Amino acid sequence: MSNSLSAVNCNDVSIRYITxxxxxxxxxxxxxxxxxxxxxxxxFWADKNISFSLEEGDMLGIIGSNGAGKSTLLKAISGVxxxxxxxxxxxxxxxALLELTAGFDGELTVRENTxxxxxxxxxxxxxxxxxxxxxxxxxxxxxxxDRPFKQLSSGMKSRLAFSIACLxxxxxxILDEVLSVGDGAFRKKSGDKMKEILSGGVTGILVSHSxxxxxxxxxxxxxxxxxxxxxxxxxxxxxxNAYEDFLINKKLxxxxxxxxMMSERYLQKVxxxxxxxxxxxxxxxxKMIENEHVDVVDAAVNIIRKNRPELLKENA
Amino acid sequence: MNKIKKYKFLFEELVSRDFKEKYKRTVLGMxxxxxxxxxxxxxxxxxxxxxxxxxxxxxxxxxxCGTLIMAYFRESTRGGMRSLMANRxxxxxxxxxKYLFLLSNNVSSLINFSLTLCVFFVLxxxxxxxxxxxxxxxxxxxxxxxxxxxGIGLILSACFVFFKDTSYLYDILLTLINYLSAIFYRxxxxxxxxxxxxxxNPLYCFIKYFxxxxxxxxxxxxxxxxxxxxxxxxxxxxGLLIYKKYNHKFLYYM
Numbered sequence: 001m002s003n004s005l006s007a008v009n010c011n012d013v014s015i016r017y018i019t020x021x022x023x024x025x026x027x028x029x030x031x032x033x034x035x036x037x038x039x040x041x042x043x044f045w046a047d048k049n050i051s052f053s054l055e056e057g058d059m060l061g062i063i064g065s066n067g068a069g070k071s072t073l074l075k076a077i078s079g080v081x082x083x084x085x086x087x088x089x090x091x092x093x094x095x096a097l098l099e100l101t102a103g104f105d106g107e108l109t110v111r112e113n114t115x116x117x118x119x120x121x122x123x124x125x126x127x128x129x130x131x132x133x134x135x136x137x138x139x140x141x142x143x144x145x146d147r148p149f150k151q152l153s154s155g156m157k158s159r160l161a162f163s164i165a166c167l168x169x170x171x172x173x174i175l176d177e178v179l180s181v182g183d184g185a186f187r188k189k190s191g192d193k194m195k196e197i198l199s200g201g202v203t204g205i206l207v208s209h210s211x212x213x214x215x216x217x218x219x220x221x222x223x224x225x226x227x228x229x230x231x232x233x234x235x236x237x238x239x240x241n242a243y244e245d246f247l248i249n250k251k252l253x254x255x256x257x258x259x260x261m262m263s264e265r266y267l268q269k270v271x272x273x274x275x276x277x278x279x280x281x282x283x284x285x286x287k288m289i290e291n292e293h294v295d296v297v298d299a300a301v302n303i304i305r306k307n308r309p310e311l312l313k314e315n316a
Numbered sequence: 317m318n319k320i321k322k323y324k325f326l327f328e329e330l331v332s333r334d335f336k337e338k339y340k341r342t343v344l345g346m347x348x349x350x351x352x353x354x355x356x357x358x359x360x361x362x363x364x365x366x367x368x369x370x371x372x373x374x375x376x377x378x379x380x381c382g383t384l385i386m387a388y389f390r391e392s393t394r395g396g397m398r399s400l401m402a403n404r405x406x407x408x409x410x411x412x413x414k415y416l417f418l419l420s421n422n423v424s425s426l427i428n429f430s431l432t433l434c435v436f437f438v439l440x441x442x443x444x445x446x447x448x449x450x451x452x453x454x455x456x457x458x459x460x461x462x463x464x465x466x467g468i469g470l471i472l473s474a475c476f477v478f479f480k481d482t483s484y485l486y487d488i489l490l491t492l493i494n495y496l497s498a499i500f501y502r503x504x505x506x507x508x509x510x511x512x513x514x515x516x517n518p519l520y521c522f523i524k525y526f527x528x529x530x531x532x533x534x535x536x537x538x539x540x541x542x543x544x545x546x547x548x549x550x551x552x553x554x555g556l557l558i559y560k561k562y563n564h565k566f567l568y569y570m
Contacts (some may be wrong), residue, residue: 017568018568019568022478022568022569023568023569025479025480026479026480026481026482026484027479027481027482027485028481029481030479075408075567078409078410078411079411080407080408080409080410080411080567081564081567082564094411096409096410096411103403103405103406103409103410105333105337107336107337107340108333108336108337112329112332112333112336115329116329116330116333119325119326119328119329119330120326120406120410120412121410122322122326123325124325125325125328128325
């Protein structure tokens with residue numbers, strides 16, 4: 001097989017999902033509804049004919065609006081769900097962070113939870129013994145090791161989950177909306193860590209609503225819409241521009257020319273916005289000079305101080 | 317085999333989690349799990365000794381055989397029933413065999429059972445029961461009982477995933493089984509045909525096995541051994557079949 005070398009290979013995958021009345025109803029209720037013909041189950045295809053393959057070291061960004069089938073696809077890749085049609089092959093150890101704090105136990109301590117999570121991700125006790133210190137250190141939870149998990153703040157919880165998933169060196173890392181954890185400092189740290197991991201040959205899959213994040217981290221993009229694959233491409237910037245345009249105009253591209261057109265339109269819009277902003281600032285500046293009779297330089301400095309304070313710091 | 321090795325660490329961690337959760341890390345929690353069946357036993361002895369126990373030798377032990385096995389069965393299957401749903405946030409996100417949760421739950425009930433079993437032996441000693449070679453056969457019944465409980469747990473956990481009122485229905489069923497298992501009464505006053513009907517209740521058979529060995533000092537017949545094995549294999553087979561058939565569907569219901 002020609003694809004046997006790729007880290008993740010998704011071959012014409014379709015996943016049927018069912019929703020309906022069946023959840024949380026009891027046997028009695030089920031019988032009643034069956035008898036009265038009130039029992040409804042709807043089947044729908046959460047993903048239709050998705051195909052892509054990732055090589056080692058690739059970082060895939062999956063984009064698409066709500067209900068596009070992103071999470072379902074991730075579930076299939078991580079093996080939680082089995083695709084209705086098509087095949088998915090993966091190579092190596094998968095660390096799935098579909099939801100950061102799921103699976104932690106409030107009653108157990110931070111230490112015990114770390115080991116439990118490590119075990120769930122498929123590691124041995126010896127390996128966890130070796131890694132434990134650095135995980136706690138990265139999560140900045142040294143002082144909380146023997147506290148019950150439920151006493152941690154939600155930020156701390158996500159930090160721990162993120163640290164475990166990253167530091168255990170998975171072959172494939174699946175991240176669902178998780179990079180936005182913690183405070184600004186930790187976010188920066190986790191972003192850096194992500195980049196470091198990716199440069200180390202890990203294959204990553206990221207679902208994110210932040211196009212900025214996808215641009216920064218990903219070298220391939222899979223765009224889904226209502227279960228359909230709009231594209232799988234390595235022209236990240238072009239397609240993300242088009243995606244941004246789609247978010248505004250709600251129209252999917254039908255061809256490559258469309259994509260280019262949409263990307264162009266988006267860039268023009270960004271340019272336009274920038275222009276408008278600039279014009280606004282100029283107007284402000286002029287007004288200031290007129291009304292307050294301040295020095296032009298002072299006014300400019302004021303504006304810079306307000307909008308780009310870092311420039312002033314560098315000069316000072 | 318490879319799979320067992322792969323999930324050994326996880327299994328150990330899950331058992332330790334279930335165990336800690338159960339006893340909340342308190343010595344009292346542990347003591348309570350021994351005390352509670354004893355108190356239960358005390359109530360039954362106080363209530364029924366005058367009524368039914370006059371001509372039953374070792375009546376306290378007679379009842380204890382029943383409560384010991386019933387308590388283990390109840391705890392193990394009830395816990396097993398909930399084990400999948402209780403871990404649904406994990407099952408939903410991480411690809412690990414779901415049966416591990418059921419098994420780890422069963423291990424912690426087994427530990428509890430062993431503790432009670434120790435108390436049981438102490439009480440046997442106090443009641444002047446002769447310990448003989450036949451006691452070495454008890455592990456046979458225990459192994460069968462473990463398999464039986466795992467099988468019932470598998471069946472119930474699948475039912476519970478699909479129908480949330482399984483737990484209420486099962487509680488009613490448990491009460492029924494409790495009264496039908498001859499825990500505090502003897503069955504010799506019934507006609508031979510009715511007595512044979514009791515053999516259709518697996519729980520009664522397990523209790524009977526214990527009583528024959530501990531109180532009567534005999535080893536049950538070969539047929540009786542086979543009967544226990546039959547029940548445990550049947551329950552395990554049905555449980556595994558249901559699990560195999562439906563475990564991919566659980567996800568939609570969680």
